[in-house]
Amino acid sequence: MEVRDQDVLFWELAHHLVTKNNFKALHVSGDRKQLWLERETDHDVTVISMSKIDMAYSRGLEDHMKEVANQFQVLKKPPRKKEVNYYHLYVTSIAPVDNWQQKTNEILYTDASKKRPVITKLFAASIGAHHGDDITRFLETIQASEGFPTKEQMLPDHEQVKQHQVTRKRIEVLDELEREQKEIQKVFAYGKPRFTMVLLVLIATVFILIETLASSQDVLALIDFGAKYNPAIDNGEVWRFVTSMFLHIGIFHLLMNALALFYLGNAVERIYGTGRFVFIYFAAGIVGSIASYAFTSQVSAGASGAIFGCFGALLYFGLVYRDLFFKTMGKSLLIILAINIVFGTVVPMVDNGAHMGGLLGGFLAASIVQLPHVKHGLRRVIGAVALVVVAAGVFTYGYVSESSVSSLPLVEMQISQELMEEERFDEAYDVMSEVIDHTEAPEAYFVIGNSEVGRHNYEEALHYYEQAVAGNPEFHEAVYNLGYTYYQLGDAEQGREYVEQAMEMNPDNSHYEDFYERMEG
Template identity: 35%
Template structure:
């Protein structure tokens, strides 16, 4: 039995040292080891066991049980191509009945593509060679078993200690990857978001568009006028308690994880660079008022994906499948919900991934790669800016431009109103009448009364129940002494709303003028 233990531990140590296998689990009495190795999209799992079986069916039951446990309890790579399971039994004797059917069996367990069983008994060396061929191992295993019993026991114990030492060092290295920083800045940013949210609620409500614009929400109209600082300020504003709660939960779990992996300085750089990229993508693709930390938070997912690119084995052993699933789920959800700013999400995700290449993981030096990442990030952000400035479908969105025109009218910038409405009308659909109405206002103040009348006539043609347009059209007709048309417009007003006193007064005045 001690010889089998020696062979078992010699094989396990060889797999760990020479073939880059990692120890997954070991039984309490070290009777059985479970190891694995990922190579691109292929996964090899090796079980090295001293269990002795009397019958073929007992081997089959043990094989099935172990394979089920692995699939249920071990995080396997998401985009795997094949998973091969190798069961190596080092035994004193073989099962009583034939077991040759197990040598290349079809696994009944879902996700296991290939399953092999090797019984190392009297022909141990030959079976191990067969195992090395099937597992495509590159370094042959050669050893001799000590004849002296005390030497054999000593060497066996030594091998066990070596296995445990390598395993513990590997665990320490993995733990070190997740303890490179304390999540102080994550908690600080979380607190700032909550404080600003309470301020918004106190000053008018976090769902009030005017309050959001006043305190720095992403507002394309203002940004086109030079207020680019809104890309940063909008990262700290949230629209409603649910929006805040969802993002702060993500910051609490994902932000602290990224800060532990990257360290505080790298974390905050990634956070803001991702937020800027997300905000710029929102400017380029979304005309609506927007706010929230979602772009920056998706950037943190990008940072985790970058970590997975650099440490694929650890990534998929720990969180990889969950991270990829959450990202895909959120993107699908964003495309299915119109009110979700999916542009900011995807823009932040890509920005965070690139930003991670700029800062790199701790203890990593790759100046040229970092410089390339900086260039890519600059081109990415300025590319989004250039696209946004020329994306007339967004920047001349009718709802957005009406908000802009209203502000310009308050500021008495009538020439600019004329220009904006003229450029927006080709993209208008539901609000074409309102655009003509506001351009008519600008024409009135610019004393272009004929153009004003034309715009108002077009407005009521597109929207027959547009009371304000009818009222101003009646006044213009009156001013131009076109009393018949003015009276018709006033009558239309009364048909729409005969309880409005100003309409009644205008109608009576026009009737008297006509007589």
């Protein structure tokens, strides 16, 4: 029997499944000898691999079946609530002469737990596909038997009619596949990632600038360049919600965010287009900064909130294009997002408030601008109202609440320390005086005491050092500073006593020993 009769059966079956039974053509091999089809209903998913083969004996059939079973593994896992059925269909010119039925009846699995079996069928064109594996019974199994042509309808006597018929049906199936691919391309290639590249250049430029003039890890430099700093925002510097998005603390922070922005920004800008992406990015970044302001007192900077906004925009894409989302990026995206959320929760220095605020802001911003070629007027309104309510509500909470005030004012202590290194002692004192009444941390009393020493206010410094030691008797630095301060006030005996205590607590400290010798000298 001629091969074209094999082609007739192959393309008739494919055409019947695609055009009359809601199967989607997923992929065709370059030689057009393997075709992948899928149909998803409310209750189940049916995946079919169709292969054209010719073999006189079934010797190589088992290996080929295992290869196809492995190919099924790369397909997306269906939703847990849906039953999934995998079929591999062989269409041959003639059936192998040996006992091939025994091999096709063997159940192979796509997973080690043997929960995803692949059912193999073989249909031989030479005998009308009615030998052993009855094609009609198979179609009845998948509820697709109605309207399938008979052998006589598939194989008209006139050769040119038969050739025209199979050509037409092959073209219709491949056109359907091309249409599906164009729809996917239209979704994923709507825009070009121009603004993503601009953002990366701006972020890198700002980092180089701050490293040239100061250091990206200096708190004072970060504040001067526009980092999120709650006291400044309380005084009306709300522009920090935007400027903080372009600052990064150290090269590692920069590289991690740049890498994430490159991949996520590219994806969001391609899907949504440049204009929509700009809105999503800044809306998410601002909401993330507001959440950081409300839930943490630390000086913070970085594009993380806006980057998590890209996650949010892709989640909204998944809400609109659910099937396409899970067939492409869905599972990987959710895993990466979950890892980042867990990481942000367990690592203290990560600004998880900015991340979660950005995630929600990006999702709501995406619902406002909507996806190209998709119009949901009500969702726009709901998204806009929700975005304003969330941003205003979180900002108000941060402004009136003291929950973001740390019992250990690390930021103010670090700022004060850096100011003292620059001999700006009055400014260092002013910073600490704003928070000293709200803390009982010995470290805070120690730092403000140092600023008072720098201002030559030794009586006041003595008072703060005594409070530091009262809070932590083993605080040898504060004990030593008590001795130093008493010495400066003219009480050498008391000073010597405290320095001796500090030396006993930390006997390897050469600085303590040097000062003690000077006192003795």
